[in-house]
Amino acid sequence: MNEQYLTISQLTKYVKRKFDNDPYMERVFLTGEISNFNRNRKNSHQYFSLKDEQAKISAVMFYGDFKKLKFQPEEGMSVLVIGRVSVYERTGSYQIYIEHMEPDGIGALYQAYEESKKRLSAEGVFDQSRKQSLPRFPKRIGVITSRSGAVIRDIITTVNRRFPSVQLVLFPTLVQGEKAAGSIAENIQAADAKNNLDILIVARGGGSFEDLWPFNEEVVVRAIEAANTPVISSVGHETDTTLSDLTADVRAATPTAAAELAVPVLSDELIKIEQQEHRLFRSYKNQISALKERLERIERSYIFRQPQRLYEGYSQNVDQLQQQLIQVMKEKILLLNQDSNLLTQRLKALDPTQSIELYKRNVEQLEKQLLRAQKQIVQQSDKQLTYYIQSLEHLSPLKILGRGYSYVRKDNQVIKTTKSLSVSDKISVQMSEGSFTAEITDIEKEN
Template sequence: MDNDYLSVTDLTNYIKKKFDRDPYLGKVYLTGEISNFRLRPVHQYFSLKDDNAKISAIMFKSAFNKVKFTPEEGMKVLVTGRISLYEPTGNYQIYIEHMEPDGVGELYQAYEQLKKKLSQEGLFNAEHKKRLVKYPKRIAVVTSPSGAVIRDIITTTRRRYPIAQIVLYPAVVQGNAAAKNIVRQISRVNERDDYDTLIIGRGGGSIEDLWPFNEEIVAREIYKSKIPVISSVGHETDVTISDLVSDVRAATPTAAAELAVPVLTDVLTEIQNNKIRTINSFGNKLKQLQQRLSKANESYIFRQPERLYDSYVQKIDMLNERLNNSFKEKINLFDRRLNDLVYNLKINSPQALIKEQMQSLEVNNERLQRNINQLIDNKRVELKRNIESLDHLSPLKVMARGFSFTTNEQGEVVKKVDDLKKNQTVELNLIDGSAKATVNEIKKEHK
């Protein structure tokens, strides 16, 4: 009977084989909304749902690395994968092999996400843009060695500014390996310190062809460049992440070369005009200085130099007079203060003060002696009064009138008959002595 029952493991294995062998579940095309998504470092675990149902999903690292955009919570996606069962929990789930946004192209979605991310970080801000060198000596170009880009840049530069040197850093500008190759060439250019400008570019193409210039690693390498960067990628209507993060964007390779270098003939003309302006300006300045010199030579300072210090001599005389007056005022002030001190010293002479203090001391001594005698007399009267009061209260006075007091064997005063016992020996204390007595009878008065 027990053999009719399956274990949970056996049942789960059986159901899993059913899933794996079903030809309709080997490759499923599914649309849904991403739920419970949290970006993990290796494999991705989340759910796909619609209004009425939900299915668990897993996407292994190898498949997820091929996704150009970053999945987000609530995003509608189109996925391809297989349905199978996860035995430890008995849950069925979809193993996703490919995923793209629903309604928006995958590359466009990735472009918008990266654009938003880098914009929030400030990589496109104008304050980070470096100014181009006006008269560059060496220009580095990162592009394909066989394309029209390098030819257009060389042709335009030779025509406009042939004294500038163009150095090509050949790069792969299309395909999966292009982004890393472009980053490497930008890094090589920045390892040197003899370049004035860096041009990065390629010809036109589809968004897939231009995608290496939308990669995050390329954008960050351009932003990190210490050399000003001109970006010329695709046609004028194509705007890549590299264009946004570069210091200057050019619509075409020819425009990039025109931005990078001036026209030599214009520069020579400007130099000639600056030379003429400098000579004219110097002549005018020299003429002005000669006029100032002539005017200075005619000044009274050079014709009558003694007039230069006349006012200072007069000022010194006035200051000397003020100084003497000030000394006199100070001396008079000190003299008056000295006289006042002498007068006060006479009035407050130590001898007069001692005499006055001696008289005061003598008066105080007499007053103190009188007070002491008075205090002694008062204390004597008070002592006599206290002695008389104490004598009136003395028990001896009472005993002299015939009274006595009785004590027991312990010397305690007997106050009540209750303190006595028959045949008890007591002591009678009289005015002139004491006597022993025996209690023969005890009578107690009742009140």
């Protein structure tokens, strides 16, 4: 029967697991009023409550998240928080673990800030690869800030103290209010267009998130991004980070720090130059000493005492090479003489005189054979021609007509049958010694 009963721990773990597995409890957005806040616990986890007119919830903010806050929470302050809801098992109470908190009323600005930051970051506006390096010894520096206030005084004081030869050019700018963003962007563009400034410092003193908002406007960010002149941004306090700070080539925590980043300390640079001069002098002195010692060592060398030793080895090599050349030439000439004798013997063996005589006798014999063959061919041709003439004479129509035959023509056409004739036709009769004309009076056909 006791198995049906749960312990308090079991029930609490079950409820906690329900909270942890609920996707709606993983990320909760709440608005409420801070209650029971202890301002003395600055360097530890924070435990307080959030409440409205009808309810209250315990809240925990761990130190790692709390130290990222850009404002100081106060008792009764209305805030916007983001966190997860879970159960604390020891007390069995549910509470919200806050990851992010901001004052209510400027939550829209924070949201706009985060959205702009995310979009510009995706474009690569904040990439380190786009940032320019600062010139080490600038001559003219443009300062974009308010004409009045401590910012310009701090920059002037710091620059005059560190590097008084630098010329500062002030571009009086609105740094707060609705028209501030346009004023800042226009002065950045105007200063960059001069093309005679080595560095631009965009600065203003501390203030609330709303006061610094013009430096989060996209028109200012785009002006800084497009500037060809390196830009140092110093907006607000060290804990404030604007989009202008992220876009600038260099970010400074304070206007004084911006001036220190822009110019070196003249006295330090003069000391460095003097040190470099001493090092250079020592280096040249050491090099001269080393070269002098090397020259003395070379002068003591045998080359200068007995210069003929330089070419003794070469002379001996020349003699050896000369002997080798003579020997090689002799062997070459001997081989060439042998080849020449062999070719001479082969040439004699191939004397063309005998061959020519032999070919001449062969040609004479062939000429005689050709004449005999031609004579025989002509005789045979004469006999054949005589035979053909006789054969033609036997077959000649004139011979046949001479034996008493004749042929009949009508209209210059030879008549072969009586079918081609009619009574009263005029015909021509050809005989061996001549022809005569006759008229058909009667036609008899043989069966």
